[in-house]
Amino acid sequence: MDKIDNQTLICGDAITKLKDIPDESVDLIVTDPPYNLKKDYEKTKDSLQFNEYLDFSRQWLKECKRVLSKTGTMYIFMGMRYISYIYTILEQELGLYFNSWITWYYTQGIGKTRGFSPRHDDILMFTKDEKKYTFNLDSVRIPQKYYRSVNNMRGANPGNVWEFSHVHYCNNNRYKHPTQKPEGLYERMILASSNVNDVVLDPFVGSGTLLRVCQQINRQGIGIEINENYVELVKKRLAEPFYGFDSIDTRMKRCPNDLNDDNVRLEYIQKHIKWFLNNHKSAVSEFMDDVCKKYQAKEASNIQLNFVDL
Numbered sequence: 001m002d003k004i005d006n007q008t009l010i011c012g013d014a015i016t017k018l019k020d021i022p023d024e025s026v027d028l029i030v031t032d033p034p035y036n037l038k039k040d041y042e043k044t045k046d047s048l049q050f051n052e053y054l055d056f057s058r059q060w061l062k063e064c065k066r067v068l069s070k071t072g073t074m075y076i077f078m079g080m081r082y083i084s085y086i087y088t089i090l091e092q093e094l095g096l097y098f099n100s101w102i103t104w105y106y107t108q109g110i111g112k113t114r115g116f117s118p119r120h121d122d123i124l125m126f127t128k129d130e131k132k133y134t135f136n137l138d139s140v141r142i143p144q145k146y147y148r149s150v151n152n153m154r155g156a157n158p159g160n161v162w163e164f165s166h167v168h169y170c171n172n173n174r175y176k177h178p179t180q181k182p183e184g185l186y187e188r189m190i191l192a193s194s195n196v197n198d199v200v201l202d203p204f205v206g207s208g209t210l211l212r213v214c215q216q217i218n219r220q221g222i223g224i225e226i227n228e229n230y231v232e233l234v235k236k237r238l239a240e241p242f243y244g245f246d247s248i249d250t251r252m253k254r255c256p257n258d259l260n261d262d263n264v265r266l267e268y269i270q271k272h273i274k275w276f277l278n279n280h281k282s283a284v285s286e287f288m289d290d291v292c293k294k295y296q297a298k299e300a301s302n303i304q305l306n307f308v309d310l
């Protein structure tokens, strides 16, 4: 077991290692297990028989329920083949409460020549209690499309279809792992469903996306991974300097239309950066380009001077 910046990294089999975690000690679980699609994870081949895969899923999900606090939430990534079965296990067998079915939409991926190319993965959000659970909507709002005095300019609910591009092989933050997920996706789930210092678990941590996000937004992450090569990679990743998360929902960079009043616009633009681009400093220039396009270059460059103190 390694402890780095309040992040605990455990090498071993998820079902075995979960048994060491005390009952109800985890506030949030976000995990992206193997989908049984024959991905080569070096140590495991991701190719169980149908019923074997469901049994494996049942076992780790049961442990996850046990360790989850009474007010905790679970987000489970899953591919199309098994998602309905996982849903049934969560709801009918484990008695958890369905909250949301989130579609992660990506514009690029593998191409099919006979059939339609897949462009989404899905994430099931279940809670342990029907009513009592953390949901920090203000931390995950997205910018409004239009300025209207009746709108809540703190932003709108992001909905349940989230567009984030994959972390491409040319991205500086891309690690040698076949199914590395975008940090922006994890950021949204963790901000929404936990608070600072909460314990957040991923029993299939892979390249360490969950721990990297927890490290930057001050949660106590616990990651389990069976492949020791990936564990070494996570340690390196956690030691890297941080320049912002590797992915962002493109809506975060949009400046609302109709911000016509000079004072309202200046105040809004400064708030926008704090509300929506925290941990995404590299996106500020794209946001400012949108400001320039919509409200003329000269004025936007004046506004930019005011950001120095942010």
Ligand SMILES: C[S@@+](CC[C@H](N)C(=O)[O-])C[C@H]1O[C@@H](n2cnc3c(N)ncnc32)[C@H](O)[C@@H]1O
Binding pocket: 012, 013, 014, 015, 032, 033, 034, 035, 041, 043, 044, 177, 179, 180, 181, 182, 203, 204, 205, 206, 207, 208, 209, 210, 224, 225, 226, 227, 230
């Ligand atoms: C879909 S990947 C997770 C990717 C991760 N979300 C990321 O962003 O890098 C699933 C991971 O589970 C690991 N794994 C497979 N079987 C496991 C088991 N029984 N216990 C722990 N980890 C396992 C694989 O080695 C793989 O790294």
